[in-house]
Amino acid sequence: xxxxxxxxxxxxxxxxxxxxxxxxxxxxxxVPTPTVVVTTNQTAKTTAAKTTMVATKNEPDLTAVFPxxxxxxxxxxxxxxxxxxxxxxxxxHNGDYGWAHILGKHVNGIWYDGGTITTYPKAVGAKTPAEVxxxxxxxxxxxxxxxxxxxxxxxxxxxxxxxxxxxxxVGSDGTIITAYPVPHGSKDENS
Amino acid sequence: MTKTQFQLTLKLQPSPEGLRQLQNWPKTPxxxxxxxxxxxxxxxxxxxxxxxxxxxxIFVGSPFDKTLNFWLPDYLGGFATNLGQAALKLHKGAKSTxxxxxxxxxxxxxxxxxxxxxxxxFEAEGQTIQAVSIPLSNFYHEIAHALQNFQQQLIAINPNxxxxxxxxxxxxxxxxxxxxxNK
Numbered sequence: 001x002x003x004x005x006x007x008x009x010x011x012x013x014x015x016x017x018x019x020x021x022x023x024x025x026x027x028x029x030x031v032p033t034p035t036v037v038v039t040t041n042q043t044a045k046t047t048a049a050k051t052t053m054v055a056t057k058n059e060p061d062l063t064a065v066f067p068x069x070x071x072x073x074x075x076x077x078x079x080x081x082x083x084x085x086x087x088x089x090x091x092x093h094n095g096d097y098g099w100a101h102i103l104g105k106h107v108n109g110i111w112y113d114g115g116t117i118t119t120y121p122k123a124v125g126a127k128t129p130a131e132v133x134x135x136x137x138x139x140x141x142x143x144x145x146x147x148x149x150x151x152x153x154x155x156x157x158x159x160x161x162x163x164x165x166x167x168x169x170v171g172s173d174g175t176i177i178t179a180y181p182v183p184h185g186s187k188d189e190n191s
Numbered sequence: 192m193t194k195t196q197f198q199l200t201l202k203l204q205p206s207p208e209g210l211r212q213l214q215n216w217p218k219t220p221x222x223x224x225x226x227x228x229x230x231x232x233x234x235x236x237x238x239x240x241x242x243x244x245x246x247x248x249i250f251v252g253s254p255f256d257k258t259l260n261f262w263l264p265d266y267l268g269g270f271a272t273n274l275g276q277a278a279l280k281l282h283k284g285a286k287s288t289x290x291x292x293x294x295x296x297x298x299x300x301x302x303x304x305x306x307x308x309x310x311x312x313f314e315a316e317g318q319t320i321q322a323v324s325i326p327l328s329n330f331y332h333e334i335a336h337a338l339q340n341f342q343q344q345l346i347a348i349n350p351n352x353x354x355x356x357x358x359x360x361x362x363x364x365x366x367x368x369x370x371x372x373n374k
Contacts, residue, residue, distance in 0.1 A: 086223070088223075089206070089208065091206070093206060094204055094205070094206055094209075094230040094231065094232075094264050095205055095206025095208065095209040095227060095228070095230040096206070097223060097224075097227045097266075098223075105294075109247070111247075113232075113264040114232075114244050114260040114262060114263065114264055115244050115247075115263045115264045115265070115295050115297075116244060116247055116248065116249060116295050116296055116297065116315065116316070117247035118296050118316075148269070148272075148273060148276075148291075149269070149272030149273050149275065149276045149357070149360075150224070150225060150226060150268075150269065150272050150356075150357045152224065152226065152269060152293075154291075167296075169269075169293055169294075171223045171224035171226070171227070172224065173223055173224070175223035175224065177223065177224060177226065177227055177266065177269075177293065177294075178266075178293065178294045180294070180296070181296075182296040182316075182317070183296065183316050183317030183318075184317075185317070186296060186298070186314065186316070186317040187291060187296070187298070189289075
């Protein structure tokens with residue numbers, strides 16, 4: 001009887017221990033989000049912001065807010081130069097640049113510092129940010145960009161079925177400063 | 192006494208970030224460009240009219256018109272260097288040049304006239320808004336004076352900026368234009 005009892009006890013203990021271990025749980029383990037952002041400290045000695053390179057496969061949302069040095073899009077001009085569109089600054093004031101500026105002033109018409117406000121929807125009928133990006137890309141295919149003071153370059157694209165060009169200004173380091181619609185021929189020194 | 196027919200004022204008014212970059216140059220580089228860091232405002236008088244803006248449109252008016260803003264914004268550093276380059280081209284014999292604003296559909300067109308005169312034409316959105324002809328020497332003087340004033344504003348922020356390539360080039364332009372305007 002005692003032998004029988006011991007056997008039953010052992011069996012019970014084994015059963016309990018198996019139940020306690022149980023099957024592997026199906027609780028999802030947090031998987032790191034696929035990283036498309038590679039951060040490099042470009043200027044270690046200075047206080048300048050870090051440069052954020054964004055892979056082209058997963059391009060940033062054109063309506064989202066990003067750190068200033070996020071590359072929104074990368075283009076190549078006709079001469080093979082790499083041109084970068086950074087998120088930049090878009091406060092609606094002097095000194096704005098990049099995509100935040102283009103979207104704020106030249107798409108949404110938000111600008112507090114006077115002067116003219118030329119917008120893509122009004123001038124060339126581009127209603128979505130993606131259409132604007134496409135026009136900027138086309139302007140950078142200008143075969144004869146104009147050289148400006150300070151190593152800046154300007155590119156022009158005549159938008160079909162309109163009387164306007166898209167005028168893109170690129171800084172000496174290959175960064176897009178601004179891009180906006182202008183009356184056809186008014187900014188092109190080759191026209 | 193004749194009234195000034197062409198008056199140009201460049202007022203440095205950088206963003207907080209632009210100011211920080213100007214103050215700390217060369218330790219802090221411009222990001223992305225000198226033109227952006229040195230943003231500001233431009234005031235123009237052509238003939239007897241000032242150029243102003245209201246509700247995103249350009250108008251001409253008198254300074255007594257309080258409905259117009261007579262300061263036009265731009266990446267001033269870029270416009271100033273474009274202006275210097277355009278004036279130097281004329282100085283070297285070009286018949287016509289233009290100095291474009293960077294972020295506005297606006298430009299100043301310059302066309303040589305007979306008897307050492309020059310026509311200055313303000314163009315906005317592809318349309319001529321205002322024009323005047325003045326002696327070429329007065330033109331060089333006014334441009335040199337405006338650039339000199341701008342250069343002084345930069346150096347007041349940071350004396351090291353006199354070594355910045357675009358500011359240094361501006362200084363050379365000023366010297367050449369002043370030589371011409373004093374002849």
